[in-house]
Every structure is written in structure tokens, then in C-alpha cells.
Amino acid sequence: MLRGRARRGREAHAGTGDDPLDAAQERRVRAVLALGGVPQADLPDGVQQVRLRLLERAASGQEAPRDVSAWAAVVASNLAMDWHRARRRQERLGERLAALRQLEHPSGEDTSVLSVAVAQGLDELPDAQRQVVVLRFYADLPVRSIAEQLGVPEGTVKSRLHTAVRALRARLHEDEVV
Numbered sequence: 001m002l003r004g005r006a007r008r009g010r011e012a013h014a015g016t017g018d019d020p021l022d023a024a025q026e027r028r029v030r031a032v033l034a035l036g037g038v039p040q041a042d043l044p045d046g047v048q049q050v051r052l053r054l055l056e057r058a059a060s061g062q063e064a065p066r067d068v069s070a071w072a073a074v075v076a077s078n079l080a081m082d083w084h085r086a087r088r089r090q091e092r093l094g095e096r097l098a099a100l101r102q103l104e105h106p107s108g109e110d111t112s113v114l115s116v117a118v119a120q121g122l123d124e125l126p127d128a129q130r131q132v133v134v135l136r137f138y139a140d141l142p143v144r145s146i147a148e149q150l151g152v153p154e155g156t157v158k159s160r161l162h163t164a165v166r167a168l169r170a171r172l173h174e175d176e177v178v
Helices: 002-016 023-035 040-059 068-102 108-124 127-138 143-150 154-174
Strands: none
Touching (some): 023 068, 108 127, 108 154, 127 154, 143 154
């Protein structure tokens, strides 16, 4: 019962600048992150992420978790899984880049002809289609980010991309570039 009152007291002060995690909760979060495979160097960032999420929860008016320690452990576990997903994404990206480097590069003349044809094809696209093609393939932004930045649904971005790529492909075939 005293623990519950102490916990509620800490939660009430979470918005006053006090640390939302006590020392025992922080140790538990570190342990969960470490057991989840997060490297030692990244543990402080993980603990900060848990603190941030707890503060964001309080700032948004959500009710404080009944058991902050358990809630923090679950969040830490999710962060560890996210860390592994991000690492695997980076590894796959590295593998794809390595595979691209191993492919035979076309001659300089072939490359410049293709570049000119693509540039001309981009010029002929409507502004909205050209914008999503440039953001997706040249700026390497994911569809979700493009949609957020442009203030349109993801489906709209996908549709514009599809239409633009189809038009570019047709243009390159017409010009017998590919």
C-alpha cells in the first residue's frame, strides 16, 4: 500500500520536473534493454526514450499507468525490438548497396543517354507526380514521410508514384533507351 501511494505521489510530481522513473525502475529498464540485446552504449538512450514516453503520456492527459515499473519494462522491451528491426533494416540496406556495386556499370555513354532521357521524362510529368518521384527515388524518403510532408494520404502518394513510373517507363521505351 505504501508503494502504491509513493508511486502515485511520484506520478503526481512527474510534470513538475521530477524524474518519472525512480532508480529501481531505471535499473529494470536498463536490464530489459540489455537482455533484449541493445548494446551498452545505447542503453542510456533507451532509458531516455522510456522517460520521454512516460512524460508524453502525462502531458497528453492520459491516465498514469497503474504500475509504472511494469509499463516501463514493456516499453523497454518494445524499444529493444525496434532497435533490432532498425539494425536489420540497416543490414539489408548495406547488402542491397553492396549488390548494386557488384553489378556491371553501363558505359558512360549509356549512362548519360539514360540520364538525359529520365530528366526529359521527369520534365514532362505533372508537378505532383514529379514531386513524389523526386522525393521517393532521389531524396530516398519513405512513402509515409512523403505523405506527411505533403499533407496527403499515403494512397495518394502511391498512386502518383505508380502513374509517374508507368509514364517514365513508357517514355524510355518509346525513345528506345531501355
